[in-house]
Amino acid sequence: MRVAIIGGGNLGKALAKACRNAEVVIIKRKYEKIGDFEVRTDMDVEADVYLVALKPKDFRSNMEKIGNVAKDKPVISFAAGVKLEEMEKYIEKPYRAMTNIAVEDGSLIAVYPKETKNFLSFLDSEIMVCESEEELELMTSLIGSSPAFICYYLHFFTLAAVKGGVRFDKAKYIASKSFEAAAKIYMKYGLEEAVRRIATPAGTTIEGILEIVDNPLSEAIVKAAEKARRL
Numbered sequence: 001m002r003v004a005i006i007g008g009g010n011l012g013k014a015l016a017k018a019c020r021n022a023e024v025v026i027i028k029r030k031y032e033k034i035g036d037f038e039v040r041t042d043m044d045v046e047a048d049v050y051l052v053a054l055k056p057k058d059f060r061s062n063m064e065k066i067g068n069v070a071k072d073k074p075v076i077s078f079a080a081g082v083k084l085e086e087m088e089k090y091i092e093k094p095y096r097a098m099t100n101i102a103v104e105d106g107s108l109i110a111v112y113p114k115e116t117k118n119f120l121s122f123l124d125s126e127i128m129v130c131e132s133e134e135e136l137e138l139m140t141s142l143i144g145s146s147p148a149f150i151c152y153y154l155h156f157f158t159l160a161a162v163k164g165g166v167r168f169d170k171a172k173y174i175a176s177k178s179f180e181a182a183a184k185i186y187m188k189y190g191l192e193e194a195v196r197r198i199a200t201p202a203g204t205t206i207e208g209i210l211e212i213v214d215n216p217l218s219e220a221i222v223k224a225a226e227k228a229r230r231l
Contacts, residue, residue, distance in 0.1 A: 001021065001022040001048050001049075001122055002022070002023045002024075002025070002046070002047045002048050003019055003022045003023065003024050003025070003047055003048065003049055003050075003122060004025050004027060004045045004047035004049070004051070005024060005025070005026045005027065005050075005051045005053055006027045006043070006050060006051065006052045006053065006054060006062075006066060007026075007027070007028065007052065007053035007054040008026045008027070008028030008032060008034060008039065008053075009028075010101050011053040011078060011099075011100075011101055012026060012028070012051075012053035013026075013034055013104075014100075014101040014103050015051055015053055015078075015099075015103060015104075016034065016035075016037050017035075017104035018103045018104045018106075018123050018124055018125060019122050019123060019124075020122055020124045021122060022122040023038075024037050024038070025037070025038040025039070025040055025045055025047065026038070026039050026040070027039075027040050027041070027042075027043060028040075028041065029041065043062070043065050043066065043069050044069060045069065047070075047073065048073060049073060049074050049075075049076065049119050049120075050066065050069075050070045050073060050074070050075045050076070051076050051078065052075060052076065052077040052078060052079055053078050053079075054079055055079065056079045056080055056081050056082050059077060059082055060082065060086075063086075063087065063089075063090045063091065064090040066090070066091065067090035067091040067092065068090075070092070070093075071092065072092050072093060073093065074093045074095055074116075074119045075087070075091045075094055075095065076095045076096070076097050076111075076116060076119060076120070077094065077095070077096050077097070078096075078097050078098060078099065080098070080140045080144060081137070081140070082096075083096075083133060084096060084133060095111065095112075095113065095116040095119065096111065096112050096116065096133065096136055097109055097110065097111045097112075097116060097120070097136075098110045098111075098136060098139040098140060098143050098144050099125070099144070100143060100144055100145075100146075100147050101147075102147060103123070103125055106124055106125050106126065107125060107143075108125065108127075108128055108143060109123065109125050109126070109127045109128070109143075110127075110128050110129075110130050110136055110139040110143055111127055111128070111130065111136070112129070112130040112132065112133050112135070112136040114129045116129075117129060150179070153179075154172075154175050154176060154179055155175075157171075157175035157178065157179075158171045158172045158174075158175040159171075161174055161175065185198075195209065
């Protein structure tokens, strides 16, 4: 299996690292040594599948060229907002996907249509099939952008621990593990049951929750996700 990754930015590099049992070639405008991967500056590369990790405007300006090179091979775009209808003008077998730079560590990948999953078996990640292209568009903020939003809140938790006297490196680790635990608890119980199990009457947890309810945190998260999706 030969995989061509078009775009050698942060996402392109992460996708390359996520490939298992595949020969990877990274195509980018200017040459740069990227680990032990083959790097090419010309588009004329033969592969079994092409992954597009370009900015939307760069993908659009190179779309016809990519279609000519890929011919009847699948082209899977990770470019936000570039729809299948637009890709079909130049690309014979277009597909779409969305993920984030944590894909190199197995982060979730959303795809559409469902056949896209068949062409990504070499990626060591969980793949979720979207029910429509509109749902995939939502994944731009929910999967693509959200890690940056959450990192802000992780950092605030870290600073709160530092303010209390904990060393920064330890505070950072505690915050990360707490968010990891919260994700597992939320998936298992949902919000109401999680709160019922953790909060005790007149305890510290309920006092903290009341502060969150009175704080515009939840509104800020929703607005950030909506803005990322629109842009």
